Amino acid sequence: MSAVDSLLRSGPAGAEAVVDAYRDRALPLVEQLAGKGFRDQWEALAGLGVLRLDPPEPEPGAPADAAAPGPVTRSLAMIEGIGLAGVDPGVVYAMASQVFGMEYPLRAALPAAAWQAVARIQDGGELLCHALTERKGGSDPLSMDTRARRDGDGYVLEGAKTFITAAPVADLALVFARTGEGRSPFSLSAFLFPVSTPGVTRAEAFAKTALPGVPMGELVFDGVRLPAGSLVGGEGSGLALLTSTTTWERALLLGYALGPMRRTLRRLTDWASERGHFGRRMGASHQVASRISDMALVLHRSRTLLYGMAARLDAGTPTRRLSVEAALTKISVSEDYVRLTEHATALSGVRAFIADSELPADLHSPMAALTYAGPNDLLRIGVAREFGLPVEN
Ligand SMILES: Cc1cc2nc3c(=O)[nH]c(=O)nc-3n(C[C@H](O)[C@H](O)[C@H](O)COP(=O)(O)OP(=O)(O)OC[C@H]3O[C@@H](n4cnc5c(N)ncnc54)[C@H](O)[C@@H]3O)c2cc1C
Structure with missing residues (x-):
């Protein structure tokens, strides 16, 4: 090791x-x-x-x-x-x-x-996608257009969800739709149903530059008949479920970055230890050593925060009490992932930009973390609002 x-x-x-x-x-x-x-x-x-x-x-x-x-x-x-x-x-x-x-x-x-x-x-035989965002945006769920109207015992769904991770390959979709009017917190509902349901089309697949290893796409709903059993929770509880799914995501999704962060730090530490530069090893420079320490600092901070959130959830803390900590964790880890990547890119020199070099950098994926699961700018506003500041999005 x-x-x-x-x-x-x-x-x-x-x-x-x-x-x-x-x-x-x-x-x-x-x-x-x-x-x-x-x-x-x-x-x-x-x-x-x-x-x-x-x-x-x-x-x-x-x-x-x-x-x-x-x-x-x-x-x-x-x-x-x-x-x-x-x-x-x-x-x-x-x-x-x-x-x-x-x-x-x-x-x-x-x-x-x-x-x-x-x-x-x-x-793993069947795969789920989380369909919230629409073409015009994702941060403001209460402005969504996708609508489920009551029809007998069930619902009929119309609209489209865009920029959805795994939509081109998913078997089941968790879809948030409007069942009420306006910006009431009870105007949204959540539905869980097979993507093979008649009326669902997998539309555009996007050539995503971040995380290209997972496809992203669009689901279009044209008169999709959904049984009452596809409703998750009661009608009008969509925003409550969304608050739970996004709190979980903000708390822990960036756990995926810990492995890549550790691999990058290890690669750059080896590089700085072994590479000869200016007649000595590169890691003999205080500035290089300082960048390596800063990379270790952000990795340590990210791990500590993420495992701290996992411990709080294991202790049974309700997600409604974790929204601020989850948002702060997401902001901190995503920005630390960017910071670590920036240090690695500086230390790698030209090799960062050569795909098959020993030190290629993935700049898009860390940057995307600033946006998904809530753009950091908007999460900051939400945190301050929880503290009582009179600030709205
Ligand atoms: C890799 C990736 C995977 C994704 N997967 C999914 C998925 O599986 N399912 C899904 O539903 N969505 C998914 N999304 C979409 C994601 O949820 C949205 O990108 C996100 O909700 C933000 O919406 P937006 O892109 O429209 O940004 P916007 O809401 O347009 O915000 C962009 C920026 O505008 C500025 N801004 C806008 N309004 C304000 C304001 N009032 N105050 C301050 N600043 C403001 C901020 O700087 C903000 O960062 C994914 C996105 C990415 C990048």
Whole structure:
């Protein structure tokens, strides 16, 4: 284990063992899956149990593992581990998005039988997407146009959801639609249904520059008849569910970046230690050393924050009490991911811009983190509003 990996172990003890185990399990897959499509990678990684919310049952008679982390911490550690192995960051992002942004909040929101009916998504055979954003924007859900109107026992859905991660390949969609008028907090509802439902079309797929390893697309709804059972929670509870899914995402989605951040720090530390420059090793420069320390600082801070959020959720803290901390975590980790990438790019020189060099930089994916799960500018406004400032978006 490199010094970078052995010194930066700020997660709970049980979590570190899960990170290591999942890194080791994913390592052989990284080679086997090179050049394979998104779906093949998804299924192979899901086969390791990364999407499973509950840990496997202990062997009969086995003593209880006192160091075993809680389920949320374990999920975060599995995501970090596969990222650390070098799995495509787009695939790791999509898995983190499904686990934290959809599976945990849906398990809490759905009656047990309804959750059981979709629980197979944890095995990877079927894939879920979270469809909120519309072509005109995503930050202001109460301005959405997609509408579900009552029709007998069920609903008829009209509209479109755009810029949706995994929409080109998803089997199930969690769709937010208007069931009431205006900007009332009860004007939205959430529906969970198969993308194969008549009237749903997968429209445009976007040539996304960030996280290109996961496809992004659009779903168009033209007279889609939905049974009453597809409604998640009651009619009018869409904004409450959305608050839960986005709090989970803000708290933990950036866990996907821990693996890539650690890999970058390790690569640049090796580079600075070994490269000869100006007649000495590059890392003998105080300025270079300082950039390496700053990279370690932001990685340490990000890990500490993310595992802190996982611990709060494992302790059963309701998401409604975590909205500010989740927003602050998302802002901090995304901006630290950008900062770490900036240091790495500076230290890499021209190699950062050569795709097949030893130090290529992915500049788009860290920058995208400033936007998804709530643009940081708008999250800052929300935090200040919670503190009582008279500030609106
Ligand atoms: C990689 C990626 C994956 C995504 N996956 C999904 C997905 O799976 N499902 C989904 O529904 N959506 C997804 N999205 C879309 C995402 O949710 C939206 O991009 C996000 O909600 C922001 O909406 P917007 O892009 O329209 O930004 P805008 O709302 O237009 O905001 C952009 C910027 O405008 C400025 N701004 C605008 N209004 C104000 C204001 N009142 N005060 C201050 N500043 C303001 C801020 O600087 C802000 O950062 C994804 C996006 C990305 C990048």
